[in-house]
Amino acid sequence: MSDGSVVPYPVFGFGAHSSVADRDALAAAERADRDGLDLMSLSDHPYLGDRLDAYATLGFVLGRTQRLSVLANVTNLPTRPAPMLARTVTSLSALSSGRVVLGLGAGGIWERIADMGVEPLTPRQAVESLEEAIVLIRLLSGGGEPVTYDGRYYSVRDIAPAPVAAPMIWTGSVGRRSLAVTGRVSDGWIPGHAADWRSARYREGRAVIDEAASAAGRDPREIRTVFNLPGRVADQPQRRTRDAEGRWLGGSVEQWVDELTGAVLDYGASGFTLFAPGHGVQDDRTLGRWAREIAPAVRAAVARERA
Numbered sequence: 001m002s003d004g005s006v007v008p009y010p011v012f013g014f015g016a017h018s019s020v021a022d023r024d025a026l027a028a029a030e031r032a033d034r035d036g037l038d039l040m041s042l043s044d045h046p047y048l049g050d051r052l053d054a055y056a057t058l059g060f061v062l063g064r065t066q067r068l069s070v071l072a073n074v075t076n077l078p079t080r081p082a083p084m085l086a087r088t089v090t091s092l093s094a095l096s097s098g099r100v101v102l103g104l105g106a107g108g109i110w111e112r113i114a115d116m117g118v119e120p121l122t123p124r125q126a127v128e129s130l131e132e133a134i135v136l137i138r139l140l141s142g143g144g145e146p147v148t149y150d151g152r153y154y155s156v157r158d159i160a161p162a163p164v165a166a167p168m169i170w171t172g173s174v175g176r177r178s179l180a181v182t183g184r185v186s187d188g189w190i191p192g193h194a195a196d197w198r199s200a201r202y203r204e205g206r207a208v209i210d211e212a213a214s215a216a217g218r219d220p221r222e223i224r225t226v227f228n229l230p231g232r233v234a235d236q237p238q239r240r241t242r243d244a245e246g247r248w249l250g251g252s253v254e255q256w257v258d259e260l261t262g263a264v265l266d267y268g269a270s271g272f273t274l275f276a277p278g279h280g281v282q283d284d285r286t287l288g289r290w291a292r293e294i295a296p297a298v299r300a301a302v303a304r305e306r307a
Helices: 025-037 056-066 082-096 108-115 123-139 176-185 201-213 252-268 284-306
Strands: 011-016 039-042 067-073 100-104 147-150 155-159 168-171 223-231 232-234 250-251 272-273
Touching: 011 025, 011 223, 011 284, 025 039, 025 056, 025 284, 039 056, 039 168, 039 272, 056 067, 056 082, 082 100, 082 201, 100 123, 123 147, 123 168, 168 176, 176 201, 232 252, 232 284, 250 252, 252 284, 272 284
Parallel strands: 011 039, 011 272, 039 067, 067 100, 100 168, 223 272, 232 250
Antiparallel strands: 147 155
16 A cells, blocks of 8 residues: 555544635644644645636645645546646645645546536546546556556656655545556545445445455555445434434544444454544534544544554
8 A cells, every 4th residue: 555645554644624704624634634634635626716726726735734644536637637736746745744635536527527627428438537637646656667658548758757655545436447446546534425335336346446456456445445424413312323224423522433343353444534424524512522532532443443
């Protein structure tokens, strides 16, 4: 696995959507840094004019924090060409002592992406472009001889790699083709569509990843799974902690700790990114309990079981 990041496992992070009109995400990042969370993630939708640019904001966050790592969850690859993206993430990694994870997706809302002047790709082409981008970003990282690369979607001529290792690369794969790409070339997987550790979507997707990893001569255990999840933290134990479709809803601190410890030990989860229900930034109280009560207790429980 890439050594370009200092993110530990299991990962505990939080996600935010940051608007130009407020600075809630920055304040939340500073609190999370003080409280011991590992990761902050921002969505990347450059066609939304009321949103702050993901990478500009993440760079600012790195400058205001000491230990918090950052992630675009996930980078809108079609609008950020791979050679330039390689320069962006290696620069951020160099300036922050490795506090960067590169989240990548093949592209989701293509009608809006096309509105940015990007030539639309078919689903197959988008997945091929994703794999090519990961290969090229790694080639343009870690030093060595100048790179010449002639791919179907990207080409560079005699470009010197940055003398900094590529960050860990986590993909937001959903379909079988992109899941196979995750198995072949990525370091981690962010399951989509609110899939959690007990869901059929996770089991089925993980099987595709593991098969592709093995076929590529990789150990599937090298590929981490980090879940995005919404959830409430209640003061009292809840009778109902999952919805009608079986997805985790939340509960008391004790219920969270039991559930997430089991997710790591029994289902192979490598981390969790907490989102506020709907959009926006998680409220202070919930984020504080996530950072100061739930995360340390799960880390301790996992460490005891693995000792």
